[in-house]
Amino acid sequence: MKLFRWFWLVLTLALLANGFRVAMFVVPVDQEQGEIFRIFFYHFPSAMMAFLFFFLSFLASIAYLIYRRSNTARAMRADAFALANAEMGVAFCTVVLITGPLWARPVWGIWWTWDARLTTTLVLYLIYVAYLLLRRFAAGPEMRTLAAVMAIFGYVDVPIVYMSTRWWRTQHPAPVIGGGADSGLDPSMWPAVWWNLAGWLAWGIFVVGLRYAAEYRHQLAEQRAALAALEAA
């Protein structure tokens, strides 16, 4: 397992290095926006990764609630997985929220606007920070149940936030990928997008794997300590 982790880390770094090379030097500069458009190659993959890891966290939370009585060992793994994914999602979401304004300032002329996707991302970020806070404030096994319930609430909230703010106002560039007939990236941009998506996905899997293993060991240690305390009493 340790050897595999090293191999995976090397692969991840190679992918990220190549992604950086293609994004910075290979893709031609944008006619209208200038060099600043290159931040897109980090903004977009981070956003995709944030949504992916939040979704995995949501699935793991449901799995925890299902197995919590019948299969404790599996439930604990699901809980560790949910936590690892939520933390990774928050990290990626932070990157999205930092790179977005950096791009918006020169292109739109403003740092921030209360547009549908910006607001949704921010609320999503706040919900998952609240989730992590709940995990910190509550203690013991009941905390895991409460956190799983909270994760489900948070995930259900996201589409509602999105619809409500879309009716309110919208400024973010219309869906570039999978949008209407005129939408779509310039073909020259795709290689950089794919390399960075692959690189950051590999990075996310690497970190989640480490975090999951650490959290699972932590849970096992807690369980042993609780058992030892019971036997001593």
Place this chain on the structure above:
Amino acid sequence: MKPPYFLIHLAKDLRIEWRSRDAVNSMLFFALLVVVIFSLAFDPTRAVSRQISGPILCVAILFAAVSALNQAWARELRHQVLDAQRMSPAPGAALFVGKVLANFLFVGAVELLLAPLFAIFYNLHVLGNVWLLLLAVPLGTWAIIVNGTFFAALSIRSRNRELLLPLILFPIFMPALLGMVLAISAILTGDSDPALWIKLLLGYDVIFTTISMLLFEIVLHAE
């Protein structure tokens, strides 16, 4: 014939509140303070007041409701009442619905008392359809109460629970706050049609009431 469980819970909560009047009094005074502080801070003149009064009303209700919801379950912790309710044959959802209805009535009473004061302080003349307020405000209040009661139950057994409730309630409540604020502003100014926002609130209420009732059993028995 025995009344349904949630009515028994509701009657119990109403009786306790009638004897002490803790929740309604503290909420009323708190919301009043928020309204006064905002009107001092903004110095509302006639034109502006219509635009800012809706949001201020929503925020005042939200803060007041949170201060009372923190106490809603703390009352059940004394003398292990909550443990007794866990053992009772009544379903958890009935306990939850009773609690939500009770808190909804308390906050509704506060709103009814606050509304005339509010109109006086902000010199309000409603330009839109006044009767729609009777739809928008209760729907928004229900959204606060249903989520707030649920998360108050969720945070009751954590450390510093008074702090935790707003931290987890506010992010989840944001779309409903947006809907409530925009619906009330649309009615007060008469500029736009509030129908869309009332529908949004209705959808939000249906969705979150359903998941709360489904998941409350898990929260109640979380060990």
